[in-house]
Amino acid sequence: MAMTRGQFEGRSSGCLRKYRIFLVFFITILCIQVYLAYTFITLENDNLDSSGELGLSKYDKNDGQLKLSKQLKLPPDKVVNNKLNNHVNQNKTSRIKLDYNLLNFTPICDVTGKEAVSAITRAKSQICKELIVNVTCMGLQGTLYPKRLYSSCPHSMGFNKNPKKIGCYQDDKTHRMLTGFYTVLKSNNSPEQCALLCLQYGYPYAGTEYSVECFCGVEEPSQTKRLLDSSCNMKCSGDPRQSCGGYLAINIFKTGIKSFKAQEARNISTKIAHEKPARIAFLLTVNGRASRQVKRLLSVLYDPSHFYYIHVDARQDYMYREMLEIEKSCRYGNIKVAKGPGLRHASIWGGASLLTTLLSSARKMLEYSKNWDFLVNLSESDFPIKSNKQLVEFLTLNKGFNFVKSYGREVQRFISKQGLDKSFVECEARMWRLGDRKLPQGIQIDGGSDWIALNRNFIEYVSNPKPDELVSGLLKVFKYTLLPAESFFHTVLRNSIYCDTYIDNNLHVTNWKRKLGCKCQYKAIVDWCGCSPNDFKISDINKIRNTIDKNLFFARKFEPIIDQRIINYIEEYLYPMKFNNINRANSKNSYWQSLYHHGDLSPPVDDVLLTITNSLVRIIYSKYYHLNNNNYNFKLLEASVYFSDNKYQGILILAEASNKIIESSTIYDNNVNYYPERLEALVLSPRNFSTSKLWSNRILNLHVSTDYDQKEQTFRNFLSCVGPLSSPILSYEFDLSFVTPKNLTIFWIDTNNYLRDVNQIQVDETTLIGSIKPQLDEPLTIGKWNIFILADNVLIGQVNFFVTPLSFLNNHEINIKKIRDIHNGPINQKKLINNNNQKWINFLKTIGINLNENYDNNSNNIIEERTGDELNNWIDEFVKKYYKIDKICIANEFINNNVFKKLNLDKCTQTNWSSLSPDPKADINNICYT
Ligand SMILES: *[C@@H]1O[C@H](CO)[C@@H](O)[C@H](O)[C@H]1NC(C)=O
Ligand SMILES: *[C@@H]1O[C@H](CO)[C@@H](O)[C@H](O)[C@H]1NC(C)=O
Ligand SMILES: *[C@@H]1O[C@H](CO)[C@@H](O)[C@H](O)[C@H]1NC(C)=O
Ligand SMILES: *[C@@H]1O[C@H](CO)[C@@H](O)[C@H](O)[C@H]1NC(C)=O
Numbered sequence: 001m002a003m004t005r006g007q008f009e010g011r012s013s014g015c016l017r018k019y020r021i022f023l024v025f026f027i028t029i030l031c032i033q034v035y036l037a038y039t040f041i042t043l044e045n046d047n048l049d050s051s052g053e054l055g056l057s058k059y060d061k062n063d064g065q066l067k068l069s070k071q072l073k074l075p076p077d078k079v080v081n082n083k084l085n086n087h088v089n090q091n092k093t094s095r096i097k098l099d100y101n102l103l104n105f106t107p108i109c110d111v112t113g114k115e116a117v118s119a120i121t122r123a124k125s126q127i128c129k130e131l132i133v134n135v136t137c138m139g140l141q142g143t144l145y146p147k148r149l150y151s152s153c154p155h156s157m158g159f160n161k162n163p164k165k166i167g168c169y170q171d172d173k174t175h176r177m178l179t180g181f182y183t184v185l186k187s188n189n190s191p192e193q194c195a196l197l198c199l200q201y202g203y204p205y206a207g208t209e210y211s212v213e214c215f216c217g218v219e220e221p222s223q224t225k226r227l228l229d230s231s232c233n234m235k236c237s238g239d240p241r242q243s244c245g246g247y248l249a250i251n252i253f254k255t256g257i258k259s260f261k262a263q264e265a266r267n268i269s270t271k272i273a274h275e276k277p278a279r280i281a282f283l284l285t286v287n288g289r290a291s292r293q294v295k296r297l298l299s300v301l302y303d304p305s306h307f308y309y310i311h312v313d314a315r316q317d318y319m320y321r322e323m324l325e326i327e328k329s330c331r332y333g334n335i336k337v338a339k340g341p342g343l344r345h346a347s348i349w350g351g352a353s354l355l356t357t358l359l360s361s362a363r364k365m366l367e368y369s370k371n372w373d374f375l376v377n378l379s380e381s382d383f384p385i386k387s388n389k390q391l392v393e394f395l396t397l398n399k400g401f402n403f404v405k406s407y408g409r410e411v412q413r414f415i416s417k418q419g420l421d422k423s424f425v426e427c428e429a430r431m432w433r434l435g436d437r438k439l440p441q442g443i444q445i446d447g448g449s450d451w452i453a454l455n456r457n458f459i460e461y462v463s464n465p466k467p468d469e470l471v472s473g474l475l476k477v478f479k480y481t482l483l484p485a486e487s488f489f490h491t492v493l494r495n496s497i498y499c500d501t502y503i504d505n506n507l508h509v510t511n512w513k514r515k516l517g518c519k520c521q522y523k524a525i526v527d528w529c530g531c532s533p534n535d536f537k538i539s540d541i542n543k544i545r546n547t548i549d550k551n552l553f554f555a556r557k558f559e560p561i562i563d564q565r566i567i568n569y570i571e572e573y574l575y576p577m578k579f580n581n582i583n584r585a586n587s588k589n590s591y592w593q594s595l596y597h598h599g600d601l602s603p604p605v606d607d608v609l610l611t612i613t614n615s616l617v618r619i620i621y622s623k624y625y626h627l628n629n630n631n632y633n634f635k636l637l638e639a640s641v642y643f644s645d646n647k648y649q650g651i652l653i654l655a656e657a658s659n660k661i662i663e664s665s666t667i668y669d670n671n672v673n674y675y676p677e678r679l680e681a682l683v684l685s686p687r688n689f690s691t692s693k694l695w696s697n698r699i700l701n702l703h704v705s706t707d708y709d710q711k712e713q714t715f716r717n718f719l720s721c722v723g724p725l726s727s728p729i730l731s732y733e734f735d736l737s738f739v740t741p742k743n744l745t746i747f748w749i750d751t752n753n754y755l756r757d758v759n760q761i762q763v764d765e766t767t768l769i770g771s772i773k774p775q776l777d778e779p780l781t782i783g784k785w786n787i788f789i790l791a792d793n794v795l796i797g798q799v800n801f802f803v804t805p806l807s808f809l810n811n812h813e814i815n816i817k818k819i820r821d822i823h824n825g826p827i828n829q830k831k832l833i834n835n836n837n838q839k840w841i842n843f844l845k846t847i848g849i850n851l852n853e854n855y856d857n858n859s860n861n862i863i864e865e866r867t868g869d870e871l872n873n874w875i876d877e878f879v880k881k882y883y884k885i886d887k888i889c890i891a892n893e894f895i896n897n898n899v900f901k902k903l904n905l906d907k908c909t910q911t912n913w914s915s916l917s918p919d920p921k922a923d924i925n926n927i928c929y930t
């Protein structure tokens with residue numbers, strides 16, 4: 001979202017002048033901070049692009065403040081900073097107190113941590129609050145998970161009781177003996193503590209120095225630096241009976257692990273003869289409504305010798321039904337869908353439930369099919385970039401190995417960026433952050449990407465219903481961990497007997513564009529700022545071409561509504577014969593995605609969508625029926641969005657008219673067949689904006705809708721429907737010729753000509769595409785709104801949108817009380833008066849835009865309370881104005897030929913736009929057909 005700034009604040013008055021120096025100082029500091037944060041983040045992002053796979057960003061705007069990672073580069077003298085932070089934190093902690101009146105239970109301990117208190121306060125249900133309290137308390141008491149775990153990796157078991165001492169060495173401020181990691185353990189330094197820390201971070205050597213310092217490193221200390229043991233004579237800060245080095249003298253210990261090295265994958269050049277081809281079990285964890293893309297993915301991946309297990313998020317009714325159809329249609333029986341409460345989970349981004357999902361699915365997959373060698377995890381947004389044959393060849397050569405991708409840099413950085421050092425708890429479909437925690441000691445921590453390919457033995461080991469101490473301990477830890485699937489398998493692998501099967505490659509190429517993908521877009525579901533990769537577009541084709549000689553077999557993400565051309569390109573490249581045989585040109589470039597299906601109970605539908613699509617049904621049928629004739633019911637069956645040639649074309653409305661009389665009696669009236677029963681219509685939603693002459697080439701688009709996706713820079717509300725309770729957003733796109741930065745002012749004016757908000761944005765060549773979210777008083781005034789855009793006090797663009805009355809609320813017909821509440825505009829219309837800002841209103845008058853200034857006197861004294869048909873007619877008036885019914889086809893399977901003649905309509909299956917027209921690339925009959 002672009003920066004927006006309300007313009008209604010009072011001007012700073014003379015008395016502020018006194019504080020100006022203060023202010024300037026403060027702002028300077030702030031700017032420096034922001035600049036530092038910015039450069040740090042940018043640097044970070046660029047680095048990460050090349051190095052890997054990680055769903056994380058290190059700053060967290062939750063408290064409205066930027067928090068930099070605690071572990072930057074860690075020069076030894078930066079300790080002061082940490083102290084400062086701690087001090088600030090403590091101060092904050094002491095201010096926040098849990099309000100016990102919020103709770104209808106007695107907490108099992110006194111919760112004082114700032115983050116936990118905040119989570120308890122924000123959680124809505126008592127059960128969630130109680131869970132947060134319980135987990136916080138158990139965390140404090142240390143009963144949530146084991147404090148110490150033991151590795152069973154034969155050559156990296158770690159030390160048992162005390163780390164093996166190798167001597168006292170001379171250290172040097174500029175050339176440290178151990179260079180991997182450094183920290184100060186102010187009150188608890190000891191050989192054991194320091195070695196456990198270094199072990200956790202994967203270092204073979206640990207060193208204590210100057211009583212409080214702990215160093216970790218990879219290289220064996222040089223014997224030339226050896227000192228007499230008596231030079232290391234300072235007492236440990238955590239144990240005065242032991243010595244922790246001296247001034248520039250370091251006690252060095254072995255942590256008992258070897259420096260970790262991942263295995264190299266065997267590649268095609270090292271052929272093994274007569275190995276049985278690897279069999280793959282694909283786990284598809286799917287979400288959303290892109291069922292045609294999932295079918296397409298399956299038809300590309302399908303092979304009778306592999307196994308396919310589909311887990312649909314527990315809330316997604318539509319996708320679930322679609323997947324059940326596939327299961328039913330596949331005659332080889334090797335496609336299975338997860339069913340039932342223990343096997344179908346609802347997961348959220350980063351949620352602890354992701355791991356539960358994977359493990360419960362894995363158990364079921366082991367049970368279903370006895371002969372697969374690898375489990376490969378995919379989602380609806382993955383697509384193969386190599387043929388099945390190549391994948392099988394590669395995995396056949398690497399049977400017994402496990403494919404995961406590691407962060408690839410310092411573990412300690414990973415831990416803090418990933419929030420592994422924080423407890424999280426999942427409830428109310430949110431990951432709540434509870435505060436700091438200590439990970440179990442004695443094992444190495446590792447993590448990176450959650451896209452995996454694991455072999456059967458390892459899956460049997462981790463998903464064993466009676467896990468060993470390591471796995472059961474880690475399962476407890478990861479139950480309270482953000483993004484558990486990004487570290488759990490890595491950590492188990494490194495600390496178990498499977499430690500030598502680790503290949504640092506997740507077989508995936510991921511389209512990271514962190515400038516777009518790291519916008520804290522998951523704030524609503526997790527107390528953390530996460531990143532997501534972008535969808536591949538045809539312009540990213542080189543990223544995929546460059547993987548030809550690499551052991552990469554899948555890419556992500558893909559979404560046909562963002563770009564289907566690249567999916568076509570890849571499929572045609574992999575399977576030219578099949579692709580071109582089954583796909584006719586027009587269907588190849590078409591895509592349909594469901595928006596609504598009458599059979600869905602979950603997730604809830606957007607009420608505005610429901611209102612408008614039902615209105616469209618009335619409008620469509622009014623062409624053929626007298627709507628007032630009470631003998632008929634008109635029912636919306638499905639709404640879909642239709643793309644062709646990679647462009648949004650419109651919305652498809654599939655509906656049905658049923659004759660009540662026929663249903664209630666058995667009399668069959670031949671005439672009825674002359675009325676179309678099922679119809680599908682293509683509805684266009686013209687996107688309307690205008691520009692001044694001078695700006696006609698510079699403004700490429702202005703559009704108002706809701707659900708703006710900042711990562712893909714597009715609206716997800718395809719219908720662009722806005723209701724009184726929606727949060728409309730203006731998106732804009734300017735031409736590249738925009739070289740000189742311009743300040744634009746944006747005015748939001750409602751149907752009664754009241755100014756509702758003013759925003760300012762600065763546009764330059766780096767911000768040509770963006771969006772603005774105004775601060776509008778709810779409920780929004782019903783009717784047509786205008787947005788005016790000014791640059792240098794000249795009107796350069798204009799766009800309008802309409803706020804529709806609602807006929808549904810919470811997916812039920814709206815009642816009269818709610819109608820009065822919602823259809824009468826904002827109650828609080830005083831915002832503009834309180835801020836004595838006439839300037840804009842007066843200014844707009846000078847350019848011919850006369851606004852209503854009479855805020856006190858509600859000009860519209862009539863209370864809006866239309867219901868029933870009256871309400872529907874009102875809605876239909878708007879809908880007719882803003883949407884256009886372009887084409888209609890008959891969707892009945894069997895129908896009297898006279899009807900076609902009489903109505904002059906096509907059969908839907910014979911059009912190329914209807915959702916019922918052939919779509920061979922996503923046809924389930926083409927999946928198990930080999
Ligand atoms: C909190 O901070 C203020 C000033 O910043 C300081 O005077 C006070 O002693 C601090 N309180 C605690 C409990 O640290
Ligand atoms: C919290 O702990 C108490 C005491 O152990 C237990 O009775 C209660 O069921 C727990 N509540 C939740 C939500 O876990
Ligand atoms: C295949 O293995 C050889 C020898 O280990 C190596 O030089 C080559 O780079 C590998 N190729 C790939 C695609 O990994
Ligand atoms: C598997 O795929 C899903 C996405 O569908 C992902 O979120 C999950 O973390 C993946 N990995 C594992 C190990 O579960």
Ligand SMILES: *[C@@H]1O[C@H](CO)[C@@H](O)[C@H](O)[C@H]1NC(C)=O
Nearest residue numbers: 740741742743744760761762
């Ligand atoms: C735009 O506004 C900013 C801050 O309000 C100001 O510093 C800048 O000079 C303005 N730019 C132009 C081109 O008017």
Ligand SMILES: *[C@@H]1O[C@H](CO)[C@@H](O)[C@H](O)[C@H]1NC(C)=O
Nearest residue numbers: 686687688689690800881882
């Ligand atoms: C769209 O723009 C055209 C031409 O500017 C105008 O005639 C029409 O009324 C507009 N449509 C809507 C729905 O505002």
